[in-house]
Structures are given as structure tokens and as C-alpha cells.
Amino acid sequence: MTMVNAFDQARAAQLDAEDRALIERRLRALGPAYRLFYEEPIHVVRGEGCWLYDNKGRKYLDAYNNVASVGHCNPKVVAAITRQLGILNTHTRYLHEDIVNYAERLLATMPPQLGHMMFACTGSEANDLALRIARSFTRRQGVIITSLAYHGLTEAVAEISPSLGDYVQRGKRVRTIPAPNALFVPMEEQGAKLAADLKTAIEDMRKDGIEPAALIVDTIFSSDGLYPDPAGFLKPAVDLIHAEGGLFIADEVQAGFARTGEKFWGFQRHDVIPDMVTMGKPMGNGFPISGVAIRPDLVAEFGVRARYFNTFGGNPVAIAAATAVLDVIQEEGLQENAEKTGNFLKEGLKALTAGRQDIADVRGSGLFLAVECVVDRQTNAPNAALATSLVNNLRRNGVLISATGPGANILKIRPQLIMRQAEAERFLEAMEKALATAHLS
Amino acid sequence: MTMVNAFDQARAAQLDAEDRALIERRLRALGPAYRLFYEEPIHVVRGEGCWLYDNKGRKYLDAYNNVASVGHCNPKVVAAITRQLGILNTHTRYLHEDIVNYAERLLATMPPQLGHMMFACTGSEANDLALRIARSFTRRQGVIITSLAYHGLTEAVAEISPSLGDYVQRGKRVRTIPAPNALFVPMEEQGAKLAADLKTAIEDMRKDGIEPAALIVDTIFSSDGLYPDPAGFLKPAVDLIHAEGGLFIADEVQAGFARTGEKFWGFQRHDVIPDMVTMGKPMGNGFPISGVAIRPDLVAEFGVRARYFNTFGGNPVAIAAATAVLDVIQEEGLQENAEKTGNFLKEGLKALTAGRQDIADVRGSGLFLAVECVVDRQTNAPNAALATSLVNNLRRNGVLISATGPGANILKIRPQLIMRQAEAERFLEAMEKALATAHLS
Structure with a gap:
């Protein structure tokens, strides 16, 4: 398209x-x-x-x-990055206090079920990592997304990003469901319809012998056309994917970090608890940093057997940028x-x-x-x-x-x-x- | 492992x-x-x-x-990043001169066949993009790598990174060949052996109905054990993958940016012309930036039909960092x-x-x-x-x-x-x- x-x-x-x-x-x-x-x-x-x-x-x-x-060129963020640039910029295979402090602060904004933070550089990388972990934990391949979703541009997440158009192919392990729609679906039916569509998608997937590993949605449905209301409509679909043995991944690249006003994260407006939360864009105010918050049990085996190292992910300068952004959001209300x-x-x-x-x-x-x-x-x-x-x-x-x-x-x-x-x-x-x-x- | x-x-x-x-x-x-x-x-x-x-x-x-x-905290790089942080940090959907200047300078270090530069944030993203383009251009899926290769951590490049261990699965579309070996293969036979192993891998792949899209190697074979010599040993394998209709991707994340001394890029020691060159790590001296240099015809259809946007990739601050690194390498010899x-x-x-x-x-x-x-x-x-x-x-x-x-x-x-x-x-x-x-x- x-x-x-x-x-x-x-x-x-x-x-x-x-x-x-x-x-x-x-x-x-x-x-x-x-x-x-x-x-x-x-x-x-x-x-x-x-x-x-x-x-x-x-x-x-x-x-x-x-x-x-x-804000463009926010002076507090610029100062924090500049300061750290002059002190140290290495990586996560040396011990460094700031990344631990920041991870703890960020996790404190989440439900307690989300116990670990892992860092990457872009939203694409965060979503790609979440998919890898979801698939390795569930031993399943299927992913359900909305019709015009955008989750990023690596091969695996481009496959779940139909907004890139038909040239970027979706494999058999991906199914789409209609996003919520403010004009053609009555508000009080949004939640039930989303869950019913998810059920159909899971059944369809199973006809190909594929089991659902995860439902992933941008919790503000940005590329689908922006559908915030009614708050809570995500719950029936999240309950269903859990009942079917799959995970719910909240893509907060768009909605996260106070964007939606009422809550710090978009999923919190819907009163659901994701198994993983991915984040990116505003996290470092333009300094490349992204992350995945995750239920510890999901990464227990992956962590030991696959390990994780992202060269620039969560380096001291990225953490300085992200810490300053969090400071500004909190201190300036x-x-x-x-x-x-x-x-x-x-x-x-x-x-x-x-x-x-x-x-x-x-x-x-x-x-x-x-x-x-x-x-x-x-x-x-x-x-x-x-x-x-x-x-x-x-x-x-x-x-x-x-x-x-x-x-x-x-x-x-x-x-x-x-x-x-x-x-x-x-x-x-x-x-x-x-x-x-x-x-x- | x-x-x-x-x-x-x-x-x-x-x-x-x-x-x-x-x-x-x-x-x-x-x-x-x-x-x-x-x-x-x-x-x-x-x-x-x-x-x-x-x-x-x-x-x-x-x-x-x-x-x-x-160098850690290189003052010229720190100054360049700091300066740009205070002026502007947006993205590639606005017009900006610096990214064009930098792309032109970088392409000037390459063979003229590599006519475009595309930017991302990490080596993983660069290799993932190169694979997407290789597969969409060739309409083939197969990739040949060395036995203990490391090309990154997205799902698609983790699949071609056996150094991550057996838990990270390689699909049927991936075949490994032994890396060069300084102790057990006579020097003068390295080139012929690599090409012969590649031939076997392609034949094996074809038994599964898979055609080779690309041979990708780290041109210094870092995770395999470091095999630089004899310069030129890559040529027979590169000629073979071309004869078989596949592409050669030089992963310069390790060898690039003057690391190997004799030449600016690792592939240049082997006197081969890659179809794509991927780069990352030292490119911004710790500021997340990576890239793919590419033959224009490979991206002609992909560019029009898939388009490309990486939120932080090649943003003005990343480009300022990368430009300063190139300045320092060139000015300080x-x-x-x-x-x-x-x-x-x-x-x-x-x-x-x-x-x-x-x-x-x-x-x-x-x-x-x-x-x-x-x-x-x-x-x-x-x-x-x-x-x-x-x-x-x-x-x-x-x-x-x-x-x-x-x-x-x-x-x-x-x-x-x-x-x-x-x-x-x-x-x-x-x-x-x-x-x-x-x-x-």
C-alpha cells in the first residue's frame, strides 16, 4: 500500500x-x-x-x-547524555549501577508480574525479542495481530506488520483480526467482537496445524486508526489468548511513557496484565533505546540457553538518556x-x-x-x-x-x-x- | 553452547x-x-x-x-554528538543535509557498484535488512553461513548465528560450512576448500527444494576463531555464489572501519565485490548506528514496494557521531x-x-x-x-x-x-x- x-x-x-x-x-x-x-x-x-x-x-x-x-533538544536530557558521554560508554558485560537503577524504576511503573527488563535499541528489536521469547517459551509459532498493525521492520516483525503492504509477506503462522472500529461497531460491543474475532483466527490457524504463541497489539492501535475507547475493551481478548495457552504482548512503543494521559502505559487503561510489554520511541527522547518488560518465568530457559547481548542496548549513555526522560516526565507532571x-x-x-x-x-x-x-x-x-x-x-x-x-x-x-x-x-x-x-x- | x-x-x-x-x-x-x-x-x-x-x-x-x-570518550566524537543534540534530532522523513553528505563519503570508500547507503541502529538490524532485501530480490530463501558465525540477535539473524548455541534453531533454509582453519587446512588450499564446501551446502539445500539467496560471512571470521589469511581466499566462494544466482553479503560489523589495517573494509583484502556490505559496532564509537551499502538494482523493487523507515536510524545525532568517527579515522591516520x-x-x-x-x-x-x-x-x-x-x-x-x-x-x-x-x-x-x-x- x-x-x-x-x-x-x-x-x-x-x-x-x-x-x-x-x-x-x-x-x-x-x-x-x-x-x-x-x-x-x-x-x-x-x-x-x-x-x-x-x-x-x-x-x-x-x-x-x-x-x-x-521536547526537541530538551536541555535536561541533552545535559544527561553529554555528561555520560564524557565519562563512560561501554556495554552490559561489565557491571554498571545505572542500568540496574533504571530497570528497577521502570519496573516499578508496571504490574508486579513483570519482573525483568531487557534492553535493545529500537522498537523493532524489542518486538522481535518478545516474539523470540514467546515462541521459545510456548514452543508455538502462531501470532495474531490487527489488520493494519505496525510492529517494526525486522524480518520477523515485518511479517506481523501488514501496514507495510502486500509486498511484505505474512507467513502461515500469522493471522490478522479487524482492529476495533469507532464508526461501524457499537462501543459496548468492541470488547466482545475483538475476542470473537480472535477466537476465529485461532481456529483458522489450527486448521494449518499452528498453535497460537501470542496476541500482540499496539494498545492505542495507532496504525489501524487510533482506537482508545472504551477503556477495558482489550480484556476479553487477553483472557481468551491466556485461556488458549498463548501470551499477550502489549506493544507500548506508541502508547507508553505517559502518552495516553490517564495512565503511564496504554495497557493500564484496559485493566489487563500483559505477559510482556515492549517499548521504544520516546524512551530516550531520540537516543536509540528500547526494551521489553517480561514475566520472569518466560525468560528462565531462554536466558540460560539462548543468552542475550545487544551491543548498544542499555549502554550507559542510553540509560542516562532514558533516566533523564523518566525524570522529566515525573518531575514536570x-x-x-x-x-x-x-x-x-x-x-x-x-x-x-x-x-x-x-x-x-x-x-x-x-x-x-x-x-x-x-x-x-x-x-x-x-x-x-x-x-x-x-x-x-x-x-x-x-x-x-x-x-x-x-x-x-x-x-x-x-x-x-x-x-x-x-x-x-x-x-x-x-x-x-x-x-x-x-x-x- | x-x-x-x-x-x-x-x-x-x-x-x-x-x-x-x-x-x-x-x-x-x-x-x-x-x-x-x-x-x-x-x-x-x-x-x-x-x-x-x-x-x-x-x-x-x-x-x-x-x-x-x-577511544573511550573520544573528545571530538563527544563534541560532535553534544553539538547536534542541542540543535536537532529528528528522523529521515524530513530533509536533512548531513545524512546525504555522510552517505556519499561512506560510499566513496567502497567499490562503485555499491551505490546506496541505508541506515539502521544495530548490526543485527543491518544484517536483518540485508537478508530481507536478498530474499525479496532473489525470490529465494537459502542462506549459507560459517559453522560458528555470529550475525546478530533478531529472529532472522539469530537463525544464521550458530555461535548462539543449539537452543536457537536453524531452519531448513540455512546451511553451515566450515570456517577457514589455520591449523588443519594448508594455507594455499583455504580458498578452494571454502568454495568446495559452499558447493556441497548449495547441493544439500537444493535437496530440500531451497535455492541459495546469499552467502554471508564476517570477513574476518571473528566468532569462528579469526581467519584473515591468506588474503584473497574468499574469492572462489564469492564467484561460486554469484554463478549460482545468489548474492554475497560482507558482514563488516567486526572487520570494517579500518580495523584490519591494510584496507578500510575487510572484504577489500580479499579483492571481492560484495552485493551488500553491512556495518555497525564502531560506526558511531558507541552511539547506536549501523548501515547497509547496497547495489542499487537490489533495492529497486524493495524500495518502491516495501519502503524503509527506521525511527532512529541515521537521525541527525547518529550521523553527527558517525561523521566524527570517520573524521578521526581519516585525520589521525x-x-x-x-x-x-x-x-x-x-x-x-x-x-x-x-x-x-x-x-x-x-x-x-x-x-x-x-x-x-x-x-x-x-x-x-x-x-x-x-x-x-x-x-x-x-x-x-x-x-x-x-x-x-x-x-x-x-x-x-x-x-x-x-x-x-x-x-x-x-x-x-x-x-x-x-x-x-x-x-x-
């Missing part, structure tokens, strides 16, 4: 000479697999807090990037801010779109919000043209968001956790203008 | 109270999959240049760690130093071990050296006890190395590229003492 919000190389002629030349060199050096965002790509040169600046001095309110979640500013944005977006025939839903949790663009409220058919128009209108007016979902029609709004009232108002003003001038192209 | 040079938890009682308590907390927080080095683990707190310092103020000459290859100091060390080790019945070989290229410990020169049977004794004796006397190979009997000596004559002499003195007191335990 085509990537939502990708720059189309055919439009290069419309760009200025400097950017056009750089894009040409980039294509030659990096090849055709790399994509740029927006109808007119952004040539970013500087970032600070909620703001990005391009090479022409224009500033952009960043309401998209969830990696630098405590960013989880509370995500809830408060997120609710303000959600109510604002609802007010701006109330009564519109081309906006079917505004939803979200904390600072992760979605606005669903439709052709009309009778069919609720996806309106990708409207979403594209809004995304690019906002970009031209200095506000960055993107779009998601199977119909490429769902605005993805994901500001830094440090966004406060003033920037939120700025965002709503830009959105109001964009909605006023939006037209089908 | 047991990890060479791992700390045995049963020895914890012999350590001091502080380290024992930390090891206990570490085991509880990180679980049983993590290993520590040495009979007495090192509690490292600081690093500088070729030296590491522990929590008791003892200093260690680092002749093992190839990640911080331009570290490739020449690796050759010169490496030769000095090799000659010194040969002189120290000449005539010994328990040392069968000293070999290496640049600053990657091996000393093979045997029971006697008649059988050349592996002597793991001697290797362990030497490694731990050196550690107690302030010099860090490790061991490798199927018999756990081959000393692995891999100093920073900045090691000069003075430190090399210090290393040889310590080695002379260790050899003098070494006894079978």
Missing part, C-alpha cells in the same frame, strides 16, 4: 532549487526505499521544545513527533499534562468539527488524538482527500500532523508531552483555518 | 560485598539472559582513550572493545596506525610464544589478533583452560582481552584503533608475564 502523507517525487519540479538538488542527491545516495513527508518536504535544521525550524527560518508547531516527547492538554485539544476539536458532514469522529486519549474524515455521515466512507488537504494545509501554515488508518483518512495528532495551553490554542486556531478552507482536491 | 569468558554466578561469594549486592540486584532486575565477563566481573565507572577504570580506581588497558574504536601497531603486536606475540608447545598460532590483520592455545603441537587440540587462564590473568593485571572459537581456546585481541607503540609495549609486557605464569587449571 502507498504510504499515507508521502512526498511524491513527481512534484519535485515545484520545489526551490536548493531543496530539489538535495532531494536528488538524497535519492541517489539513500536509494528509493526512503520517503519524505508532505506535498512539500520540510528541510528541518533546528528544534526546540514543541517547535521545529526549517532552512528558510520558518517555524512549525510540532504536533506529530512522539519520539522527542519531552507530564502525564497529568498529557491528560489535561489532551482533553483540552479533544474538546476543542470536537467543537470545531461539530455538525460537519465530513468529520465523523474525534477521539483519543491524552496527547494522541484522531479526527476521522469521511465523505458523508450516511456512508462514513473514508475521505483521504480531505485528510491530505488538512495535513498539507496545516503544514503550509506551520503546524505538523499526519494521517493514518486503512482509508488514509484519519488525522494523527500527537504533540510532545510538554505542549501546554498556549500551544494547544495555537494548534486549534490553525486547525480552524484549515477546516474552513479545506476542500476536496 | 556456553559463552566463552562468562562470569559464573556460582563464584559470586568470592566477590566483595558491594559488587555482590549489585550483581544480585542486576540478576533480579535484568533476569538470567544477561552475562558478565571474567571470573571476577569488572565494575567499570570511567573510560578514556585506551583505558577503562573500575569502581576501586584500578585502570585497565582495553585491548578488547571494538565499539569505542577511536588510524588505518595506518592499525596496520603499524597491529604488526608490532603480532610480531611481539610471535616472539613471546615462539617455541611454546601450547601456542599453535599467532595471526591477525591490523588491530585484530588471535593467539591459538593448544594442548600440544602434535594434536593441536584446543586448550580452553590455558586461554581462560591467560584472559583472567591479564584481567587481574589490568589488561582486557577475551577468547573465541569453537574450542574457546583462541585469544581475541582487539585494541582501540588509537593504540600506539607505548600501550602496545605495555600489552606485550603483561602478556609475557601471563604466559610465564600460565598453567593448566
Whole structure:
């Protein structure tokens, strides 16, 4: 499938000479697999807090990037990384106190069943490790995912990432189930439907002689179109995979680290206890670090017989970055801010779109919000043209968001956790203008 | 298989109270999959240049760690990372000049056939991506590796990493061939034997209906026991895999970035042209960055239909780190130093071990050296006890190395590229003492 919000190389002629030349060199050096965002790509040169600046001095309110979640170039994180860079950067085969301190602090945010932390560098690696452990513990191969899931890009996790499109094949050991759907499934039926679909998938898998090792979901269903509500709808499916002898892996790469406001982790909104929790993106505010929290019994045999070493995973500088991020979230009350500013944005977006025939839903949790663009409220058919128009209108007016979902029609709004009232108002003003001038192209 | 040079938890009682308590907390927080080095683990707190310092103020000459290859806490690299951390850290979906500049510089060190650079965070990710591309381009699944290869830890690359032991299963799509062997195969036959073994493996694979997609080797054969000579022995095998319609992937995670002295990349010593080159460890001197250099035609379809995005891969800070490392290697003549100091060390080790019945070989290229410990020169049977004794004796006397190979009997000596004559002499003195007191335990 085509990537939502990708720059189309055919439009290069419309760009200025400097950017056009750089894009040409980039294509030659990096090849055709790399994509740029927006109808007119952004040539970013500087970032600070909620703001990005391009090479022409224009500033952009960043309401998209969830990696630098405590703000671009957060001074406390930069200072912590800089300090540790000058002291030591080795690996986990020497004894070092900081990694133990950090693991203990992070585990304290989880249910007590999750007793160990293992570190890697990317969300892909964390999910790949979780799959390896799930398969080796259960002696089973099957994995169930949602229809448009994204869990990463290694061979094993690309296989469970249908959002990469049909070219990336899913083997027989993978089955998809429909993600929750805010428009076509009544809210009170979401939980039962997800569990019923999981049951069907497990039965289907068994026809091929494959047993379910795990159900893995992004607990905010980001690439599927963002489905946070009703909180608790995950429980019947989690109970079912457990009853069938499989594990539940909560992919918190998107939802984790206070993003959803109400709770520190996305799964906590659903009152379920995962067997493994994977995390990444915002963990080091851009310094590559990821991890898996895990039930100790799952790794008892794997640990002894397969061992684990990730060269850069959890090195002292990565741990310094991650520790500083956790400090900032906790000391600056960013989880509370995500809830408060997120609710303000959600109510604002609802007010701006109330009564519109081309906006079917505004939803979200904390600072992760979605606005669903439709052709009309009778069919609720996806309106990708409207979403594209809004995304690019906002970009031209200095506000960055993107779009998601199977119909490429769902605005993805994901500001830094440090966004406060003033920037939120700025965002709503830009959105109001964009909605006023939006037209089908 | 047991990890060479791992700390045995049963020895914890012999350590001091502080380290024992930390090891206990570490085991509880990180679980049983993590290993520590040495009979007495090192509690490292600081690093500088070729030296590491522990929590008791003892200093260690680092002749093992190839990640911080331009020196622990190299000030130019630290400054470059710090500077960029304060300016911008985003990702490859915005336009940024530095990644293009760096990719062009790196490609200039390669044969012109390798036209694109793709970035990831770890060597595992780089090898995983290379496999995905090889399999999607060739429409084949088979991969041939050496008997004790290590290529990383994702599911797909763990499958081609038999050095992880039997618990990590190799599927039917993987075949192993014996690595070169300095003691049991005459030098002039290494190349022909490797190609003949490859031919047998391909035929065996075809009996299962599997076609060879790629031959992948670490071009210095680090985990197999270090086999650099004779330069050129890879060529017949590379010619064969090409004749059979498969690709040759040079894993340069160990050998790359001037490590082998004579050439910048390990494959260049063998006068072969890989279809893909993967790299990692020393690339950012500890900042997580890795990459794949690739023939453009291999990624033409993959690029368009699968696309590629790695959240942290090639971000502006990673590129700043990697650019600084390349600057330091080039400006400080570290490739020449690796050759010169490496030769000095090799000659010194040969002189120290000449005539010994328990040392069968000293070999290496640049600053990657091996000393093979045997029971006697008649059988050349592996002597793991001697290797362990030497490694731990050196550690107690302030010099860090490790061991490798199927018999756990081959000393692995891999100093920073900045090691000069003075430190090399210090290393040889310590080695002379260790050899003098070494006894079978």
C-alpha cells in the first residue's frame, strides 16, 4: 500500500532549487526505499521544545513527533547524555549501577508480574525479542495481530506488520483480526467482537496445524486508526489468548511513557496484565533505546540457553538518556499534562468539527488524538482527500500532523508531552483555518 | 553452547560485598539472559582513550572493545554528538543535509557498484535488512553461513548465528560450512576448500527444494576463531555464489572501519565485490548506528514496494557521531596506525610464544589478533583452560582481552584503533608475564 502523507517525487519540479538538488542527491545516495513527508518536504535544521525550524527560518508547531516527547533538544536530557558521554560508554558485560537503577524504576511503573527488563535499541528489536521469547517459551509459532498493525521492520516483525503492504509477506503462522472500529461497531460491543474475532483466527490457524504463541497489539492501535475507547475493551481478548495457552504482548512503543494521559502505559487503561510489554520511541527522547518488560518465568530457559547481548542496548549513555526522560516526565507532571492538554485539544476539536458532514469522529486519549474524515455521515466512507488537504494545509501554515488508518483518512495528532495551553490554542486556531478552507482536491 | 569468558554466578561469594549486592540486584532486575565477563566481573565507572577504570580506581588497558574504536570518550566524537543534540534530532522523513553528505563519503570508500547507503541502529538490524532485501530480490530463501558465525540477535539473524548455541534453531533454509582453519587446512588450499564446501551446502539445500539467496560471512571470521589469511581466499566462494544466482553479503560489523589495517573494509583484502556490505559496532564509537551499502538494482523493487523507515536510524545525532568517527579515522591516520601497531603486536606475540608447545598460532590483520592455545603441537587440540587462564590473568593485571572459537581456546585481541607503540609495549609486557605464569587449571 502507498504510504499515507508521502512526498511524491513527481512534484519535485515545484520545489526551490536548493531543496530539489538535495532531494536528488538524497535519492541517489539513500536509494528509493526512503520517503519524505508532505506535498512539500520540510528541510528541518533546528528544534526546540514543541517547535521545529526549517532552512528558510520558518517555524512549525510540532504536533506529530512522539519520539522527542519531552521536547526537541530538551536541555535536561541533552545535559544527561553529554555528561555520560564524557565519562563512560561501554556495554552490559561489565557491571554498571545505572542500568540496574533504571530497570528497577521502570519496573516499578508496571504490574508486579513483570519482573525483568531487557534492553535493545529500537522498537523493532524489542518486538522481535518478545516474539523470540514467546515462541521459545510456548514452543508455538502462531501470532495474531490487527489488520493494519505496525510492529517494526525486522524480518520477523515485518511479517506481523501488514501496514507495510502486500509486498511484505505474512507467513502461515500469522493471522490478522479487524482492529476495533469507532464508526461501524457499537462501543459496548468492541470488547466482545475483538475476542470473537480472535477466537476465529485461532481456529483458522489450527486448521494449518499452528498453535497460537501470542496476541500482540499496539494498545492505542495507532496504525489501524487510533482506537482508545472504551477503556477495558482489550480484556476479553487477553483472557481468551491466556485461556488458549498463548501470551499477550502489549506493544507500548506508541502508547507508553505517559502518552495516553490517564495512565503511564496504554495497557493500564484496559485493566489487563500483559505477559510482556515492549517499548521504544520516546524512551530516550531520540537516543536509540528500547526494551521489553517480561514475566520472569518466560525468560528462565531462554536466558540460560539462548543468552542475550545487544551491543548498544542499555549502554550507559542510553540509560542516562532514558533516566533523564523518566525524570522529566515525573518531575514536570507530564502525564497529568498529557491528560489535561489532551482533553483540552479533544474538546476543542470536537467543537470545531461539530455538525460537519465530513468529520465523523474525534477521539483519543491524552496527547494522541484522531479526527476521522469521511465523505458523508450516511456512508462514513473514508475521505483521504480531505485528510491530505488538512495535513498539507496545516503544514503550509506551520503546524505538523499526519494521517493514518486503512482509508488514509484519519488525522494523527500527537504533540510532545510538554505542549501546554498556549500551544494547544495555537494548534486549534490553525486547525480552524484549515477546516474552513479545506476542500476536496 | 556456553559463552566463552562468562562470569559464573556460582563464584559470586568470592566477590566483595558491594559488587555482590549489585550483581544480585542486576540478576533480579535484568533476569538470567544477561552475562558478565571474567571470573571476577569488572565494575567499570570511567573510560578514556585506551583505558577503562573500575569502581576501586584500578585502570585497565582495553585491548578488547571494538565499539569505542577511536577511544573511550573520544573528545571530538563527544563534541560532535553534544553539538547536534542541542540543535536537532529528528528522523529521515524530513530533509536533512548531513545524512546525504555522510552517505556519499561512506560510499566513496567502497567499490562503485555499491551505490546506496541505508541506515539502521544495530548490526543485527543491518544484517536483518540485508537478508530481507536478498530474499525479496532473489525470490529465494537459502542462506549459507560459517559453522560458528555470529550475525546478530533478531529472529532472522539469530537463525544464521550458530555461535548462539543449539537452543536457537536453524531452519531448513540455512546451511553451515566450515570456517577457514589455520591449523588443519594448508594455507594455499583455504580458498578452494571454502568454495568446495559452499558447493556441497548449495547441493544439500537444493535437496530440500531451497535455492541459495546469499552467502554471508564476517570477513574476518571473528566468532569462528579469526581467519584473515591468506588474503584473497574468499574469492572462489564469492564467484561460486554469484554463478549460482545468489548474492554475497560482507558482514563488516567486526572487520570494517579500518580495523584490519591494510584496507578500510575487510572484504577489500580479499579483492571481492560484495552485493551488500553491512556495518555497525564502531560506526558511531558507541552511539547506536549501523548501515547497509547496497547495489542499487537490489533495492529497486524493495524500495518502491516495501519502503524503509527506521525511527532512529541515521537521525541527525547518529550521523553527527558517525561523521566524527570517520573524521578521526581519516585525520589521525588510524588505518595506518592499525596496520603499524597491529604488526608490532603480532610480531611481539610471535616472539613471546615462539617455541611454546601450547601456542599453535599467532595471526591477525591490523588491530585484530588471535593467539591459538593448544594442548600440544602434535594434536593441536584446543586448550580452553590455558586461554581462560591467560584472559583472567591479564584481567587481574589490568589488561582486557577475551577468547573465541569453537574450542574457546583462541585469544581475541582487539585494541582501540588509537593504540600506539607505548600501550602496545605495555600489552606485550603483561602478556609475557601471563604466559610465564600460565598453567593448566
